[in-house]
Amino acid sequence: MKAEPQPSVPARMTDRTDRTRLIASATRRGKGRRPVAPPIERASTLLNDTPGAMRDDSQGPVYGIEDLSAARELRDLLCDLEGAADAWLVPSGLAAVTVPLTALLRHGDEVLTTDALYGPSRRFLRRHLGARGITTAFHAAGAATDDILAAITDRTRLLLIESPASLTFEMLDVPALAAACRARGVLTVMDNTWASGLAFKPLAFGVDVSVQAVTKYVAGHSDLLMGSIAVADPKVGRAIAETLEDLGWRVSPDDAWLALRGLRTLPLRYLEQARSARMVADWLNARPEVAEILYPALPGAAGHDLWARDYAGAASLFGVVMRGGGEAAAHALMTALKLFGLGYSWGGFESLITHETGQLSGRRWPPVLAGQLLRLHVGLEDPHDLIADLESGLAAWRAALS
Ligand SMILES: Cc1ncc(COP(=O)(O)O)c(C=O)c1O
Structure with a gap:
């Protein structure tokens, strides 16, 4: 007879805090009568009553690229989930990895990362950054913290962390790595898609930039592509915000709305x-x-x-x-x-x-x-x-x- 499999879940996985907060933001009072979900505003341009109003920032965005209701609510909720000062949305999980690297690295810098990195992120390091004079050094998947730190050189500007890593799921000691990197002036970016901002909070453990493919569990229905980038330090955030502004990347209001719906559950x-x-x-x-x-x-x-x-x-x-x-x-x-x-x-x-x-x-x-x-x-x-x-x-x- 076939053995009946028994569910076995660690007690901590039933933590209710995120579960409540991700919903409570929808029912918060003081915003007047409104639908539970924000409207989907499809807009490139927003109209004004007077020429003076066109430059009045207190009236909200004047252009779709500044993010409208659903994207703004989604960003706020991701900040809450990640314990972040700010969070941005990009058109894919891959872009959530490539934007911080574009923002934070300069010609002559080196990135250190795991040999088990998500394939397209690895291709970006080799092809795009390599062509721009930014080199990559790899550490063995699941390497001991000391061995990873020993690979840091004068040129190492950033440690790109993926834990568990792609396909073979090796774990790293992220708190130890984040602390040691900060002490040496090396920035840390973590692809936290597996934990989805929920099971592990990179910023609380001292990581500088927490990214995830919203495409996966946040969206949850295999019907959109999106990434998020979250930071605790506004200085790091400024470099990312300016890069996004320069590149002109934003997500569609429909996708932001769907991802927000996914995030609630x-x-x-x-x-x-x-x-x-x-x-x-x-x-x-x-x-x-x-x-x-x-x-x-x-x-x-x-x-x-x-x-x-x-x-x-x-x-x-x-x-x-x-x-x-x-x-x-x-x-x-x-x-x-x-x-x-x-x-x-x-x-x-x-x-x-x-x-x-x-x-x-x-x-x-x-x-x-x-x-x-x-x-x-x-x-x-x-x-x-x-x-x-x-x-x-x-x-x-x-x-x-x-
Ligand atoms: C670990 C990891 N990071 C990033 C991505 C990229 O996400 P997207 O498909 O939204 O570009 C994936 C996709 O499989 C992934 O597995």
Whole structure:
């Protein structure tokens, strides 16, 4: 008989503070009769009654590029979530990484980052910044803090942190890195998409710039692209605000409205998906076809101690290292699944699976894994159904190997 998977969620993941605050801002009094959600204002230009009013800043924005109601409310709410002095919206999660780097780096500077960085961010470092005289040094994924700090040179201007890192989910000691970098005058930018501003608060741990792909859990419905950039220090913020002004990047009012709607229910979705992810990960971990689960939230997994110390929750995204196999077996497993979509982005309501072995070859130090690497995103479906689906996937895997 199949063992019934038990939900097992750390107590801290039921923290209600963010959950209440993200909703309470909508019902705050003193703003008169109004809809709960702000209007979607589609506007390039805003009209004025008099020529004098055109230069009166107290009347709000005069141009759509200054952000209208939904974007302003979303920015305020992201500031609240991130504990930030200011937050900006950009057209993708990738742009949330590239804008602070553009703003804070100059010709001759060097960036230090993980070998397991999100691929398109790595491409930006190589192609765009490399062509402009800004070099990149890599540290091994999941390196010890001292080894990372030893790689800092006179030219290191910025440490780009991604923890857990892409595809292989290595954790870093972010509080220690942030403190040591600040003491040495090295700026820190963290791609915090996995924690979604909820399970980990980079600014509270001394990171200078916290970025995330709003595309993922905040939007939550796989229907838009957006990124956010949050800072605690207004001086760092000024460089970012001016860069955005210079580049002319803003998000559409419709997307801002959808992302704001997503943000209201982020904690509930995130918590529920983590609960299901943990059940699925526990079940997979006990299977003979699986060699290792790459998921810091799982006791015994790499990075679990750091996660348990610093995180108040977990994303529903993790890696599955199969025992041996090849591409054909991985594809057979994926083909047999009926509930997991075959798709790359994550953080939406739907479960997804990708085959990632091929992506690892671009690393300087490709990890030595026991077999094929799959990545699972667990959505809001009933986890028992997902497990039954994976059972068929594993049967197809075994058949492909025999
Ligand atoms: C860690 C991480 N950062 C940033 C991004 C980029 O987000 P977007 O798809 O909105 O550009 C992704 C997308 O997969 C990601 O996984």
